[in-house]
Amino acid sequence: FVHGAMCYSYSGACFMSSLLGGRSGNRGRCAGTCRLPYTTAGKKGNFLSMKDMNTLDSLEEILKAGAYSLKIEGRMKSELYTATVVSVYRKYLDLALKGESYTVSDQDRQLLKAVYDRGGETSYLYQHNAKDMIALADRPFRKEEEELTAFLRKSMEERVRKLPLSMELRVESGAVLELSLEQEDIRIRVFGEQPVEKAKLRATAREEMEKQLLKLGNSCFYPKALRITGEEEVFIPLSALNALRREGCERVREAILAKFRRNPRNREFNGIR
Incomplete structure (x- = not known):
């Protein structure tokens, strides 16, 4: 798994969704209760909402480790999200497969942020527990830049691979x-x-x-x-x-x-x- 939403629960065995939302995340019907803002000790925040996985900078190491099938989260996401994220990963994966070193451009990072921003991204590959894994700020999970997303939609519709x-x-x-x-x-x-x-x-x-x-x-x-x-x-x-x-x-x-x-x-x- 290389990109997308991460689950807060241990080994994916979550009972929070079924207890609070009436839908079992263990049966593929997660209500996303961990994404909601909560209040504790007078402070409000998204204390259980994890930042999304992003491994663009680590594709070379992932390939060297022996991975040959990479998964990008797409469940309940828009076509715009899927097309943009896959195309960006395809670009750098091709470079990594050729053995070429690369640096992810600020423009490509902005593209990923434009199609879905839950409050930041991290890789989770090099740390076990850390405060910066959580999107603590009380903010909307998704904020699109209309001008940029309009451009992405147009390019997606016109994209034809032959x-x-x-x-x-x-x-x-x-x-x-x-x-x-x-x-x-x-x-x-x-x-x-x-x-x-x-x-x-x-x-x-x-x-x-x-x-x-x-x-x-x-x-x-x-x-x-x-x-x-x-x-x-x-x-x-x-x-x-x-x-x-x-x-x-x-x-x-x-x-x-x-x-x-x-x-x-x-x-x-x-x-x-």
Whole structure:
């Protein structure tokens, strides 16, 4: 766990929520009673509200320790929070994975504070108990800067991540179309249904073929390279090219997803089955 709200209770076994709020935090229904302000000895404060976890400065050490799965809290948070926090961590995690030293910019710290500020952040990695772990001030848990958050929302809505895709179309009269697609280490070949015919009246121009194959539209790919080889004086229905492109893109997408699917029948953790 690298970022987000921390629980005050020991080992997460909290009975405060169920006793005061009627909802059990041990059953995933925490009422957040520790986040409320309380009064003691004439003083009012958020005496049980812990500051959020933030480990941006420690990603290199976390990776060296052997962690390979990092969790960012997102339960009951907004899309704005999730998109901003994940993107900031992605930025520095990529640097850490490359072995590059980095310093977290003040701008990125301000971005995290803008989307959620419970009263400060700390890492909890280098201390057991300390007064500065608690957000003592009686203040709202969240205070957004309208101008900055408006910018973040706009950039989030316009953000589209696409993967580079290389394609090669092989055209031979009397044979079916062959489209080869490559995305990093994934290589897929798809074939047309009908043999290509010699052109009788008008041949399908190379420009027309390219135009159809480059129509990646709402797919998760953008064209990195396209090559068309083989005969030129042939006729190819544009619908056949469209169908070939769609099938190829879908096959590549499935192959990418397959690399991340877990096999529950063949689980292994640290070499132990």
